[in-house]
Amino acid sequence: MTEERAMDDFRTVIEPFRIHAVEPVALTTREERAGWLRDVGYNLFSLPARDVLIDLLTDSGTGAMSRDQWAAIQHGDESYAGSPSWFAFESAVKDLFGFRHVIPTHQGRAAEKILFTVTGGEGRVIPNNTHFDTTRANLEASGAEGVDLVIPEGRDPSNRHPFKGNMDIAALESLLEARGGDVPLVMVTITNNSGGGQPVSLENLRAVRALCDQYSKPLFLDACRFAENAWFIHEREAGQSHREVADIVREIASLADGMTMSAKKDPLCNIGGWLACNDDELAQSFRNLLILIEGFPTYGGLAGRDLEAIAQGLTEAVSHDYLRYRIRSTAYLGEALEHLGVPVVVPIGGHAVYIDARRLLPHIDPMAYPGQSVAVALYEIGGVRSCEIGTVMFGRQPDGSEQPAAMDLVRLAIPRRTYTQSHIDYVIEVCERLAKEASTLRGYRIVSQPAQLRHFTATFEPIG
Ligand SMILES: Cc1ncc(COP(=O)(O)O)c(C=O)c1O
Secondary structure, eight states: OHHHHHHHTSSOOOOSSOOOSOOOOOOOOHHHHHHHHHHTTTOGGGSOGGGOSEEOSOSSSOSOOOHHHHHHHTTOOOOSSSOHHHHHHHHHHHHHHOOSEEEEESSHHHHHHHHHHHHOOTTOEEEESSOOHHHHHHHHHTTOEEEEOBOGGGGOTTOOOTTTTOBOHHHHHHHHHHHGGGOOOEEEESSBGGGTSBOOOHHHHHHHHHHHHHTTOOEEEEOTTHHHHHHHHHHHSTTOTTSOHHHHHHHHHHTOSEEEEETTSTTOOSSOEEEEESOHHHHHHHHHHHHHHTOOTTTTTSOHHHHHHHHHHHHHHTOHHHHHHHHHHHHHHHHHHHHHTOOBOSSOOSSEEEEEHHHHOTTSOGGGOHHHHHHHHHHHHHSEEOEEESHHHHOBOTTSOBOOOSOOEEEEEOOTTTSOHHHHHHHHHHHHHHHHHGGGOOOEEEEEOOSSSGGGTOEEEEOO
16 A cells, blocks of 8 residues: 555645546625525525535535546446346445345435335334434335434534444344334444444444344445445554455445445445345345336346446445545545534544534524524525535424424535535635624524425525
8 A cells, every 4th residue: 555655644635536527616696695595495405506606415426426437337238137237236236245135226215215115114113323314214104113323422513432323232232122023124324424424333333233143133234335434444443454445344244134325425426226135035025126116126226327337436435545535535624614613523524524503503492493594504605505414304203293303413515526625625714704603693494394304395484
């Protein structure tokens, strides 16, 4: 790893790529942005992307593909059954994850829908460190109940535990003891997106595995950010720094019985996903449903060209030079905000920096959505689009009542290989302005909302 040492000698961690094709971004005025916010009911998901300058809404599907991925797309074979692109995809997935059955889907939530339609249902309870919003929505749609059992440190934005995504092993054991018969499977999300992009340690995964063995439960990974999680293990976990990330990924997968995946994250693609498992019967049930709602098992919800892009993306996702840059550049933004006194979740996560809106806006009650207020202000001030991950996203209970979420965060998700350091320096300046204006920001009330996943389409108005 000679190149790694060469880079370590310098303070600046550069983008390990050159720009090959460019996309224009929109320069707009604050007045224009204030008007557009009113027009869309203060919901950032409803803004046309052309009116956004720096889009940190999500790291999902927004990354830049490499020259080699675009070249791989030219190899896409669109045969309905048994295309060479399918075999390239299957072999790349099996090389890293090793599961016997790989079932391609158009994105992560389709894998979740199939998994929970087969394993969920009324009376079932599914533990996770923290269910992502689509994961929770899909299992609840099946009638099951989702339980979040992240360690207590994972709910404290200022606690610097190195593996804040870890599962609370004692809490999982109590659940399995009390309601084992109702638990069809245990899930672990790596990294823990809803809890600040925080990693799960190998030690913790081994302990979850041991409990799953004790109670005869399958363990499924929600593995969207497997490479970032493995990099954190490589960097932070005792005895792991000599290992290749790909090798750590293989060990993580070997501890599980299956996985769901969104290829829009670490696999560096704009679309795609899969469901994988070792159990033959389960795989058969998954495939039966796949054919009904996604497609034939050798393409699922994807075109042959997408399968090729994923196969190539997987080889790039575990590159140490790429991962060092990726994790370091996210930390660069987070550390600058800390330095400015903007409260953020620490340690800085892998794919995003999370502003602690509840702490930044103590004058706004959680039920008046401080996260929404911060997200709207970031767009109005500087055209930066972010995402509320708090009471708007999680406050609505299945019975329609409302409670404050565990945290009110605003996620600045960093698309992979897309923005340069000067873009991020601009975001830092926008956040500095936000901190100056914080005491003048107002809370919001919801004007209209759908029954599920309300954050995507609800409309708001400022209070007062
Ligand atoms: C942890 C996690 N699980 C599942 C999903 C769902 O994936 P997709 O957006 O591809 O449906 C996401 C997407 O953001 C995620 O972050």
